Amino acid sequence: MVGTGGPVASFSVWDYVVFAATILGAAGIGLFQAIRGRKETTSDEFLLGGRQMTAVPVAMSLTASFMSGITVIGTPAEAYRFGAAFWLFGFAYAIMSTVTAELFVPLFYRLGITSAYEYLEMRFSRPIRIIGTSMYIVQTALYTGLVIYAPALALNQITGLNLWGVLVATGAVCILYCTLGGLKAVIWTDVLQMVVMLAGFVAVIARGAVLQGGLTKVWEDAGEGGRLKAFDFDPDPRKRHSFWTIVIGGSIMWVSIYSINQSQVQRYISCKTLGHAKMSLYVNMVGLWVTVSLAMVTGLTMYSIYKTCDPLTNSDVTTSDQLLPYLVMDILAVYPGIPGLFVAAAYSGTLSTVSSSINALVAVTMEDFIIPLWENRTQKQVTWLNMGLSIFFGGLCIGMAGVASLMGGVLQAALSIFGMISGPLLGLYLLGMFFHTPNSIGSLSGMIIGLVLTLWVGIGAQIYPPTADKTLPLPLTTVGCNSTISQNHTTQAPWTSATPMTTLPTVRPLLADSWYSLSYLYFSALGAVVTIVSGLVISIATGGCKQEKLHPDLFVKKSDMFCFRGYNTSEVKIRILYKKEGIDNKAFTELQSEIISKDMTTKL
Structure with missing residues (x-):
């Protein structure tokens, strides 16, 4: 009986057919783009789609890149365990889209860059550009490996889908269409994958609503379970999710991801006009709203079904990331092919993120390391090198997935640490874009100070996770289960995924419940603010920027923003x-x- 615990069905033949069709469809789009553009083999065409893309497909690609397999599986679990506070990220998405579109896009667009880190050399120095690129490559390779592995592990343990077979297939398909089709293939496959992801959410919501007697009943159950209390105005920065941590901290975090991350920058600078580039971000904002709303409703539907029998407490699953796959096999197995659609949705998120990462890694490697040192190159050599790097980085990402399987929780800590890099990097860009005073010494020193602080608080939070009074998990019960196994669970660090919950250390230092309990959403804000303040102070102390001939195009202008445009x-x-x-x-x-x-x- 649905919602009462116990083992669930495994994949059927039709589920494998639907899943395979989606993967092959993505590969087919890559092949089509390769054949269609076989005469256009320039590096600009491969990495930026010839700078002729339009707003809507780029917007869908931006949204799909955000929707990794971890997000598809993790966001509904967030609503199930912590309630609707995550919905407030809609405000953060609006702020992020506006800031990125009106400040960063015009700047990068008029400079005609291919790598986002070219700006750091234009404004500061080449060593700072190399440092920024290197940080991005390490961060992206590790994160992409986790994106491949974590959803595969969660789905394998519930559906029985072969873990390493899917890992290799995922990497191989991404390598295929990234190598042959370039950015155009990545963007158009993202469009397909976005549709599949949304269809997966709709299928779960529709079936759950039928079982529960309508969405009204789902909403009532969520309200009675305390899942609809989204607005918490407590200013305590240690609260994991409150209105302030999400709107302020979340906005800065997402600005650091969309404004300076090569995977995102490469998309909107591929648009054929500045208008299309800006519009892609605003359409993407709507796409993010729709996506997070469907994910949250999916999570509330899951709570309505399991409100009297929590699979996690009942030991039907071992991690929160397995909740949604468990629900899918529980309620949709009677419809052959539909569970396959959901798994395809989760893997569409993985394919999108991996392909975006591969293409971006190729771009920064070529633009920041190889081309400046390779003067006597032919276009054919560059084309072959682009394709070779796609294969290399695709293989590297599969290798990182293998490392993830061996490192387990340690890699989860690595994910949180590398996520903190974006805050100090954002502070470095803001120093260059808004202030004339910062010089290379001050800016680099400021970024290092900001990075040290964020790593300190992040590593401390991983070793001493915040207690339940900071993370505020909502109550769950097993009174309605067919069989109940008593099991104690403790709070999990907010960034962990696909790892069993661990017990809190018995001895906690004084900083554990203060500094180390800082909401993870404030990590980027902390890094950015510290970088800006210390960068300005050190720059002034070292004489400031004496490059009197800095071009005005390197700074944000009033005319860039729509409210001042005329x-x-x-x-x-x-x-x-x-x-x-x-x-x-x-x-x-x-x-x-x-x-x-x-x-x-x-x-x-």
Whole structure:
């Protein structure tokens, strides 16, 4: 009987068919893009889609990249265990989209960059660019390995799907269409994967609503279980999720992910016009709202079904990440093929994230390491190298998945640590974009100080996880289970995934319940603020930035933002001529740009 505990069904033949069809569909799109663009083999075409992409597919790709397999499985579990507070991230997504679209996109767009870290060399120095790129490569390789492994482990333990077979298949498919189709293949497969992910959520919600007697009953059960209390205005920064930690800390965290992460930057700078680039982020914002809403409703539906028999406490599953796969096999196994659709949804998130990472890793490796040192290169050599790097990084990500299987909880700690890198890096970019004073010494020193602090609090939080009064897990029961096994569970660190819950250390230092209990959503904010303040102070102490000839295009301008935008007639006509010439998104040298501008002004 559904919702009363015990073993669930395993995959049927039709489930394997649906799952395989989705994976092959993604590979097919990559092959199609490779055949379609076989005559366009430039590096710009491979890495940026020829800078001719439009807003909607790029927006769907941005959203799909956010929806990793961990997110597909983890967000409903978040609603099940902690309630609807996660829904408040809708505010953070709106703030992130606006800040990225109005501040970062115009800056990167007019500079014509391929790697987001090119800006660090333009504004500061080449060593800082190399440091930023290196941090990104290490972070992305480790994270991508976890993205492949964690959902595979959770699904394997519930569905019986062969773990290593799927790991290798996932990596192989991503390598195939990334190598052959480049960014266009990545974006268009993301569109397909986004549709599959949303369909997976809808299938679970629809079946759950039928079993429970409608969504109204699901909502009532969630309310009675305390799952709808989303607005907690307690300003305590140690509270894992409150209105302030999510809206303030969450916004800064997501800005650091979308504004300077190569995987995201590479998408919106591939758009053919600045308008399309900005619009892609606003459409992506709507996509994030829809996605998180479906994920949260899925979690509330899961609570309604298991409100009297928690599979986690009843030992039907060993981690919270297995809750949603368990629910799928429990309520959808009677419809052959539908569980396969859900697994395809989870793996679509994995494919999207992995392919995005591979393409971004190739871009930064080429632009930041190889091309500056390789002058006598031919276009054919660059093309082959791009493809070779795609294969290399794809294999590396599969290797990292293997490392994840051996490291277990240690890699979860690594994930949280590398996630904290984004805060100090964001502070470094903000120093360069808004202030003329910071120099290379001050900015690099500020970033190191910010990184040390975030690593300190992050590692401390991993060793001494916050107590239940900070994370606020909601009550669950097993009174309605067919069989109940008593088991004690303790609070899990907020970033952990696919690992059993661990007991808290018996001896806790004084910092454990204060500094180490800081909400994980404030890590990025802490890193950014400390980097900015210390970077400014050290820069002033070391003489400030003496490069008097810094180009104004390296800084954010009032005209970048929609609320200050106003063009005179000649500016509008020049922009129209630029579009007619097809150069709205081309990386021209300063001299070329001046010549073209003068020529167009003469035409007017």
